[in-house]
Amino acid sequence: MSYLVWLIPVAILMGIAALVAFLWSLRDGQYEDFDGAAARILVDEDRPIREGMSGGGQARDAAQE
């Protein structure tokens, strides 16, 4: 029984961590272009995405302000 006292909170915390990670990636706009993500890996040049680019979370926030 005593190990459960530790294991269950740990399991729940790990679940919460995953949930937070998912909500963050959703907000960040990572689910907005699956096709592009699949194709972009074949593009040679590697340049950083500008902060707040198309449809991303920040851009949307900026538009709503």
Place this chain on the structure above:
Amino acid sequence: MAGCCAPGANVTPTGRPADEEVRLASRALSETLMQTDISVPAAHCGACIRAIEKALLALPGVEAARLNLSTRRVAAQWRKDGPVPPFFDALARAGYEATLYTHDQSDDDPEFGRLLRATAVAGFAAMNIMLLSVSVWSGADAETRHAFHFVSALLALPAIAYSGRIFFASAWSALKNRQTNMDVPISVGILLTLALSLHDTFRNEPHAYFDAVISLTFFLLIGRTLDHMMRRKARTAIVGLARIMPRGAVTISADGARSYKNVREITPGETLLVAPGERVPLDSIVLQGSGELDVQLVTGEAEPVTVGAGDKVNAGMLNLNASLTLRAERSAEDSFLSEMMRMMEMAEAGRSRYRRIADRAARLYSPVIHTLALAAFIGWMAATGDWHRALTVAVSVLIITCPCALGLAVPMVQVMAARRLFERGIALKDGSALERLAEIDTAVFDKTGTLTLGDLRVAASTVPKRDLATAAALAARSRHPAARAVARLDPAGEGLPVEKFAEHPGLGIEGRIGGALYRLGRPSWACAETTSKSQRSMSALSRDGAPLGTFAFTDTPRADAKGAVRALLEQGIAVEIVSGDGAQAVAATALHLGIETYRAAMLPADKVARLEKLRRQGRTVLMVGDGLNDAPALAAAHVSMAPGSAAEVGRNAADMVFFTGALSAVPMALATAQRAAVLVRQNLTMAVAYNIAVLPLALAGYVTPLIAAIAMSSSSILVVANALRLRGGERTLTPTELRAPKLAEVTS
């Protein structure tokens, strides 16, 4: 990879949006940056991403460009202080036709984000509570069970409070209006179960239903999210129509002064100037000047129309090469385009009458559940007098008959079907379009731009090979569709120097190449001495007045139009053509494709009237069209499709857009829709049968949390698995459909 791309340089020179228009459609990101969204329907692969972003980034003033391949839109950020970068020219040079995309409110979809977050939270809680429940089911001792029930309650309460809001809010607003919907039994079920489980947890009873209530919420939210994805966003095609309309025009007042006026302020009788490359702003009469107008957008005719003094012109026609002085005949409110907008509005209002199969099922379902649960409660109360026992049974009835499977049955199939269609280059805008498509018995096609590509092509040429380059060199300098067809014969022609190039509206073009004067145009003009009957679809080439040969033009038929029509006819679907083009051209196409019924010279209103007539005969009609002139018909039909090359208005009005270029997309979509309809029916039957089968268990009071969990998940899994079968339908394609050529092959 690169080979599949680059649709070629033959991009139609439609009126590009003016700078002010681009500025209006952009939104400010910061003090210095503007973002413009441009829709690029032809973008479809990794090479496209590179080509498009590179082309835009090379423009001065552009800070960033990113293409979203899923929405086929590119977002370009540019510095506000500089001039508007020439996005559309750059994209056209890269080989992509592009249109300005205006952000409207419906694009930001907060509801979808809310559903996803609610689903995520419910999923998290369901996983953890299930974990605890498994040990309870497998026989934990009383103390552990009690602790686990408490932990479950701690997880379930906030999760339900957060995720359940979606149902509670909807149920509450229904109840406030004294109505009931699917969410009412769901909310009652969730809240009752939660309350009962809390009560039992504190009383240390053996059974708590936290797992059932949270996984019920989770499954329902999955169904709800998928369903939301398949619903058409509240976007109307009318916005697009308004955008084609020129905002203003140069008017000449009685004293000869010129001023630029907003179209709304121009009254009938005023004199207007329309320069080459501009669209006619109002329905008018030509006072001065003669030349050719691209009327494809308005009437659907592929060949330009020659107008002169006294001719009537409609708003929306594109002035190709003449400088025209017009007298406005009607005000902006009465012009052709405004009339189209009114027709669209009416058609779109009519369409919303269709009720989706899932909604019809839900309507039947919820009163039945309510009655059953209530009957179970009253029955057990009367029989045992134990309110706790009676309530447990009533709750288990609500859980076991939960519409999880029902909620997943339809959207799951539609999502699979939409995915399958998208993989084949067909974009589906609304799930209900699949249901409607499966019901059709008649297909009505537009000709120009749908059955044909709406692009002139040289059908026959008597010009010797060595002169082709000179002809192409001359033609490359004109925007006339016939000239562009000639220019395409020899791409090298563009490099040849042409001196003293001149374009004579209605006659042709001329220029000096290597010292000789070449003329390309009307046979009677190009070769003055020949008196051969001058056909409109014929152009002659001459050197210093001596004829070198002629070009004959036809409209390019769309790839696999014949196969698509045959496939439809074989399925017993009546096919007809409704075209704005001339009778001769339509008859030729109809004969070529084996279509018996055709109507020519139809105005947009005539097309809608024809569809209305078919509807009154009890037919369900699929309309396939592309032009502005088809837009009201597309909106009025039972279901509609448009090619990706269609005018933006056409694309917006249609339920489905196919980007493959081949018309075989139509029978393909039909086959998928019919298969989806079969699966939806199977799923609904299965879900209902399942509920009926387990209902006696619940009524008899034998449902423990374990049984409820098994019943609920297995019926949901069954329904989902059945929907996945849609992927395995590959073999239903006919060989002609598999041969559907790619976009590049069709347009080049």
